[in-house]
Amino acid sequence: MNDLTQTPEMLIAMMGARARRAALALAQASDAQKADALRRAAQALRDQAPAIIAANARDMDNAAANGLSPAMLDRLKLDAGRVAATADGVEQVASLPNPLGSIIDQSVRPNGLELSRVRVPLGVIGIIYESRPNVTADAAALCLRAGNAVILRGGSEAKESNRAILTAMVEGIVAAGLPADVVQLIPTTDRAVVGALLRATEFIDLIVPRGGKSLVARVQEEARVPVLAHLDGINHSYVDGAADPAMARQLVVNAKMRRTGVCGSTETVLIDRAFGDAPALVKALLDAKCEVRGDDAVQAMDARVIAASEQDWDTEYLEAIVSIRLVDGVEDAIAHIAAHASHHTDAIITDDAEVAERFLNAVDSAIVMWNASTQFADGGEFGLGAEIGISTGRLHARGPVALEGLTTYKWIVRGTGQVRP
Template identity: 60%
Template sequence: MNHMTPKTDGETDVTRLIADQTRRARVAATALALATPDQRSAALTHAAQALRDRSEAIVAANAADVASLVGSDKDAAFIDRLTLTPARVAAMADALIEIAAQPDPLGQILETTHRPNGLRIERVSVPIGVIAMIYESRPNVGADAGALCIKSGNAVILRGGSESLRSSRDIVACLTHGLTAAGLPADAVQLVDTTDRAAVRALLHATGAVDLVIPRGGRGLVSLVQAEARVPTLLHLDGNNHTYVHASADVDQAVRLVRNAKMRRTGVCGSTECAVVDRAIAPMFLPALAAAMTDCELRGDDAACAIVPAMTPATDADWDTEYLSNILSVRVVDDLAEAIAFIQAHSSAHTEAIVATDTAAARTFMAAIDAAIVMHNASTQFADGGEFGMGAEIGIATGRMHARGPVGAAQLTSYKYLVFGDGQERP
């Protein structure tokens, strides 16, 4: 007996839409994989120029997206992630040029083995195939994902948030212009042009049609993907990141780094959400931090509040919260071992940092912390593919399989084995 709920006409239409898009993406992926490196780079160069030429129209479309949220419950961090300015559009174009100039990630011989029987075996990088990118609010993700997939020979189906649909349409139009100008199929980058949430489920269930799904958004989206996906996923989880101020830290440097890590842009996933402070340095560091963070609410444990009484007392929930706002929790610990234990217990495995002049302590911290990115004397806001020299990123992968940390073009490849013989038969 079939206990499944029958699909509504709307769901059926969306399923057909996704089936058609994935079919066309598969054809385009084959053409893209066979294209020359110069063709794929040219597509990005033409797309970058289109972004510059259409900057005014993109910003206007984005303004309409932002205006549609007036009176909604979306917070300032969400609006900031959604908003495009001429400078941000220019940054998207610059990222495409940087990606275009990078070495081609395809056809790289990763390993060569010569067998005693004369066989030569090469492990060579190849595209993954058809990628579905599901993201929320930030329309620039569409440009980054499209560019990185073009560079790595993958077709991509983009499903952005409903709140950024107008912006996404214009951005994808620039990418498809670049593809056609380079003689490549426009179907290599497609937008799911519907706000129907059934489209997300259809992509997640597209076994055999979609090779990889990458979600980029809040915990709600990631949880949905984890529960519903029938195809492989590359997860980008939230950034409950910590900056640990070791007893050996330079106080002035630590204050500057924590402020930048928290306040440069509070709505990005690389933002520090908790400062962990050694008890020995806390009496010097915390008052200086409070003086530098008057525009940020500090929520401290009992020890932190005893040093800076103006702090708001923290609750247990604060240690596991990604604020994405001007709020910073503060935890005082006895030593390096307690800092590591606390961070391991509450980290989302995204980005963690230590501020210390003691290099041995820093090395211990960096070896012990299980996160995709671990930093020494640097702001966690550097957790970004562009800052890693990738031009852009499709997300920060927090798992342990296939790719980890910023996912650029090279991380969007797989490999296959090429075996060269001269008539060898297996005995």
């Protein structure tokens, strides 16, 4: 048990040193042993589901009493189905191809030197997250399988849930013969500990923040450790003039309303003026209990539409609210997205393949879709297993970050006695 009377810097140094030792031990473990640890951890999550749900109920009660928003409460909530899905995600990571040791490329120099770039673990990863307790399991599974130790710092609203999930995960990890310190949870919600983690360059190789804009902004501003992050999920669904009306209604309603609190939710719908079924699409959203904020043309379609402000085009609602604007074709849609998107996920709905390709090539987002719901912006849906997050940056990893995104590479050079002249 960590001594909570220690300074934040001392606590992180102690946990970081343990993580370094665990990462070294993990580097000596076989892939089969790591996969076995995850399968055992998944079973422990299933076996301990009642305790996890009970812990989550305490968190939910406290969060509701503290006025947490409905969207954040939805992210926090665990039930039997969500715990089962979390366990399934951990088990899926165990069955994914091992990225470590894979050769990215190789060549032979004129002097006979054989060069290859080989995937290796990053080392120790720090993950700072809010609300979603399933991140505890997802992060532990992905980091472990990619050969990394991980230090987790969950939000105060999910502290009981996170502890219960970590207990189950560690039980499985230790049963497979791996050190418990492969996965550690910071035992205090003191905000000063976050600062210490962000400055721990001696012990931490990468920081991954998952949470609201203020959290991610703080991490990016204060971190001395490299950061993998996205700030917002201001996602767009563009309905082209050549879109099938029934498909458009189905996709847009799903993209917004399936789960409004996830980062892949559509926040702005752009509709081509040439699309003839716009009133029915707006009505479908309103009938689905979604608040619609629109420009003048959209307001004229239904009396229930509220006037959109300029701020609406730059807002990630994470609830049942959507902004809608009419645009003059795909070029106008691309221009709006370039001005207002967060480079997370943007989609086009159209039967015109040429227009679709123009959109796919021109929109500079981590994920760009054609005739699909933006709710598919998820590592599991991409076949990557549980994701660590979705990166909107351009360096190292982009889009859903899973096993490969948690590795780096080293050069291996094989010679036969060459010396440099």
